[in-house]
Amino acid sequence: MDLQKPMNIAIIGAGNVAWHLAQALQAAGHNIIGVYSRTAGSRDALLEKLAHAKATTSLDLQHIAVDAVLIAVPDAALANVAAALKVAPGTLVAHTSGAMPLAALSPVTGAAIGVFYPLQTFSKAKAVSFQAVPLLLEAENPGTLKQLEELAASITQTVHKVDSVARKQLHLAAVFACNFTNHLLGISQELLYGAGLPPQSLDPLIKETVNKALEQHPFTVQTGPAIRHDENVIEAHLHMLEQQPRLHQLYTLLTQSIQGTQPDQ
């Protein structure tokens, strides 16, 4: 990667997103100068991974030579950070949230505000190649967008401009495709465990299901008792779930949803 302009960057937050983002930016040649977090343990763990960064204990950054401030805090904490953050006029300030609008940063007086949303799921324990992570950008004005684009291009190959409305829709779609899907995979693990079956029993089936769903519209390749209207099997399954009312309810609703939303129904 040919880095046009190494930036001095401050990171607010030390959770999963901050963890991966700060390291990817450093690897791309940027200078992470400080990390701010209310959680000292997380902050110090991240600082150990960064060559030149120091703990930042105040959100008043007006007198620090910083080009960009990236905010990677829980959505519920963003308003408080935006209210307290002070930067020199023209400093690039971007949040990294899929669900929050650009306007959440309006309280940061004088800043060039934007959104720098990495469309990926992160855990500290699992390395992520940022090159493959799409970055979704939004900014108040073209100049700020250009700065964000340069910053994004230094760490990933996929950059999209997406406004707040579309980003919110995308985030909702991601909750269904990822958060809810992960939960169903967890339920499945529990059912295997309950039956004394190895947790990996379904891995080939899960992989093939997802590969197929990524190649064609999932509704056109739906299989299983619901889409076949196989009432005997559905009744037997519901009977097996009688002692687990929430699973019983989920099974019923998902079966109804499959039977109601297929294009050919």
Next chain:
Amino acid sequence: MDLQKPMNIAIIGAGNVAWHLAQALQAAGHNIIGVYSRTAGSRDALLEKLAHAKATTSLDLQHIAVDAVLIAVPDAALANVAAALKVAPGTLVAHTSGAMPLAALSPVTGAAIGVFYPLQTFSKAKAVSFQAVPLLLEAENPGTLKQLEELAASITQTVHKVDSVARKQLHLAAVFACNFTNHLLGISQELLYGAGLPPQSLDPLIKETVNKALEQHPFTVQTGPAIRHDENVIEAHLHMLEQQPRLHQLYTLLTQSIQGTQPDQ
């Protein structure tokens, strides 16, 4: 693969499972002698893929030189097939269903009955390497099980002995992990479409989510607004789904389920 005993095999059914199973068995050196199906079109399409097979128009196979009969019909049709099927004494007869018990074949007088369940999702349009498909076997007696094991070993590397009770649990777990998961991926596609976003937007995120869920227990790597109890985001999402009552209901129930079933709650 070193094929010990090439078998003469009849296939009942010409759907997705029959399609892939018959071709895998032929490729392993077995002789598929006949295909029976009520759907002449599907049967003839499968026959075109098989070197020596002929259309079988009766389920009375007593006077045909057949070593094994594999039944790959919809679960709802299995009872009728079992009632009508006639074979010479000692002929191996197995069904391929995850949900049906071994005893579903008890009506087949004189047969050596078993279950030969490929734990994979099949579509005719998509090639499947049978070598990677686990085959779950069950039989009435050890001799029949041995025959099924040899047949299975000729087409796959993974063979498990699983009784009817555990197979039923496994099938239930698969409905959650695969059928329901596929449906959620479909809903996500529809939401992207509704927002004018490319259908591939979430592919990297989905892949990473599933990879992570296969490496660790999904409940321990759950992310998203539900597990964070991020009520602002949850309310905003539910507001976006107000015109789609079934999705609204699914979102609510899955969120409650995530908030209620995590190990640390």
